[in-house]
Amino acid sequence: MFEDLSSRLEGVFRSLRGRGLLTEENVRDSLREIRRALLEADVHYKVAKGLVSRIEARAVGREALKGVNPGQQMVKIVHEELVELLGGAVARPNLAGTPPVPVMLVGLQGSGKTTTAAKLGNWLKKQGRRPYLVPADPYRPAARDQLVKLAKANGHDVYEGPEEDAVEICRRGLKSAVRRAADVVLLDTAGRLHIDEELMAELSAIRSAVKPGEVLLVVDGMIGQDAVNVAERFSEELGFDGVVLTKMDGDARGGAALSIRQVTGIPIKFVGVGESADALEPFHPDRMASRILNMGDVLTLVERAQETVKQEEAEELAAKLRKNEFDLSDFRAHLGKLRKMGPLSQVLALLPGVPKDALTEVEKDGGRSVRRVEAIIGSMTPAERAKPSILNGSRRKRIARGSGTSVQEVNQLLKQFNEMRGMMRQMSKRSKRGGKGKRGGPLARLGRR
Ligand SMILES: Nc1nc2c(ncn2[C@@H]2O[C@H](COP(=O)(O)OP(=O)(O)OP(=O)(O)O)[C@@H](O)[C@H]2O)c(=O)[nH]1
Ligand SMILES: [Mg+2]
Numbered sequence: 001m002f003e004d005l006s007s008r009l010e011g012v013f014r015s016l017r018g019r020g021l022l023t024e025e026n027v028r029d030s031l032r033e034i035r036r037a038l039l040e041a042d043v044h045y046k047v048a049k050g051l052v053s054r055i056e057a058r059a060v061g062r063e064a065l066k067g068v069n070p071g072q073q074m075v076k077i078v079h080e081e082l083v084e085l086l087g088g089a090v091a092r093p094n095l096a097g098t099p100p101v102p103v104m105l106v107g108l109q110g111s112g113k114t115t116t117a118a119k120l121g122n123w124l125k126k127q128g129r130r131p132y133l134v135p136a137d138p139y140r141p142a143a144r145d146q147l148v149k150l151a152k153a154n155g156h157d158v159y160e161g162p163e164e165d166a167v168e169i170c171r172r173g174l175k176s177a178v179r180r181a182a183d184v185v186l187l188d189t190a191g192r193l194h195i196d197e198e199l200m201a202e203l204s205a206i207r208s209a210v211k212p213g214e215v216l217l218v219v220d221g222m223i224g225q226d227a228v229n230v231a232e233r234f235s236e237e238l239g240f241d242g243v244v245l246t247k248m249d250g251d252a253r254g255g256a257a258l259s260i261r262q263v264t265g266i267p268i269k270f271v272g273v274g275e276s277a278d279a280l281e282p283f284h285p286d287r288m289a290s291r292i293l294n295m296g297d298v299l300t301l302v303e304r305a306q307e308t309v310k311q312e313e314a315e316e317l318a319a320k321l322r323k324n325e326f327d328l329s330d331f332r333a334h335l336g337k338l339r340k341m342g343p344l345s346q347v348l349a350l351l352p353g354v355p356k357d358a359l360t361e362v363e364k365d366g367g368r369s370v371r372r373v374e375a376i377i378g379s380m381t382p383a384e385r386a387k388p389s390i391l392n393g394s395r396r397k398r399i400a401r402g403s404g405t406s407v408q409e410v411n412q413l414l415k416q417f418n419e420m421r422g423m424m425r426q427m428s429k430r431s432k433r434g435g436k437g438k439r440g441g442p443l444a445r446l447g448r449r
Helices: 003-017 024-040 045-059 070-085 113-126 143-153 166-179 197-210 225-237 255-264 285-292 298-306 311-322 328-340 344-349 356-365 368-378 382-386 393-403 407-433 442-446
Strands: 101-106 131-136 184-189 214-220 242-246 268-272 280-282
Touching: 003 024, 003 070, 003 285, 024 045, 024 070, 045 070, 045 255, 070 255, 070 285, 101 113, 101 197, 113 131, 113 143, 113 184, 113 214, 113 242, 113 268, 113 280, 131 143, 131 166, 166 184, 166 197, 184 197, 214 225, 225 255, 242 255, 255 268, 328 368, 328 382, 328 407, 368 393, 368 407, 393 407
Parallel strands: 101 184, 101 214, 131 184, 214 242, 242 268
Antiparallel strands: 268 280
């Protein structure tokens, strides 16, 4: 998501980088570019206008800070303004009431309500909750089957009572949830092609009947501007407490994400990033802003890694880093784990400083480069893996031959390895300074749950 917007903004900052300071003139040029980039990403024009004028107010007339170029200064300002625009702090669903707390999922047809119900079920379970799913769409013939199937596939308890009217289903579903000692009830309501009175009346009736702790509007991020219109209508006619923006894994231009919060004043709480039941992320305004500005999203990466890397392994790795013993064997093992964390291009997109064109390369080559790296490291002797500094020209030639690659590719790998080691060492130093003690390095934290 946000590829186009990201690369456009990157261009703006790049052109500022060479300048001495932010002047009215170069800021004005940049702002024009930023505005254009936002509009092209389908950001609501009023939202784009407001954002640009806030950036302008902060950027013009600034003295150059020592050690910071105007490009970086601008990135910082834009980042902070984007975070604000996206809602500032993280907003969590309110599940504090007496259990079972009903959560209503509402939205247009095909926006992703049913899929989100299953995903939320998984997320809630990870939070130690006991979700109960209720299919509240008696209209579309296969609607109930779809939820029941998804629920069962993910091990969720699901209501399978008679298909009467939607309000009655929700009431009974809630009672059944009490009997089953569930603490959150996800109500998967019916969607319509368009917003109509009937739909709103039914949703209002359900709301009065079950008094949900949370009404979540599920919107398809791919429909761009329309997503904002949909949100506005639901906001006027029903009201809701949070937004789930789905299909943000597609080539959505992201404008909806950037506009909805500003236009409705209601926070985005989750984003859907795929069809599988794990493809749901809590929405973090700061991380999203970083991702848009290609500043990397280390925290999301760390969270994803938590689910992949075991604690002992992580601590072992952290210890090696501290002692500067991280070698090519670890690198190879680490690559294998990175691969387990998801498609490599997605994982890399979360890392800071990985250029966008490198990602397209990875995508095109579909994991071949990882296999090549594994082949290269596989052709080294244990001594070489442990101490890459001994790799002179003739050794490199031998390795290239052994792995069916070229010396150039071997060199490139060694360069990447050094950069990665440097970056990891920095990360581990930075968090140690944070005073978290011996086990506080990010890699140690990777293993904690
Ligand atoms: N790529 C992607 N596809 C998604 C995401 N969320 C939902 N989908 C897909 O979107 C389609 C519609 O999803 P549903 O969950 O059935 O939508 P719904 O809102 O329940 O639809 P109705 O019940 O007909 O109103 C399905 O094919 C889902 O797999 C997402 O985050 N990413
Ligand atoms: Mg559905």
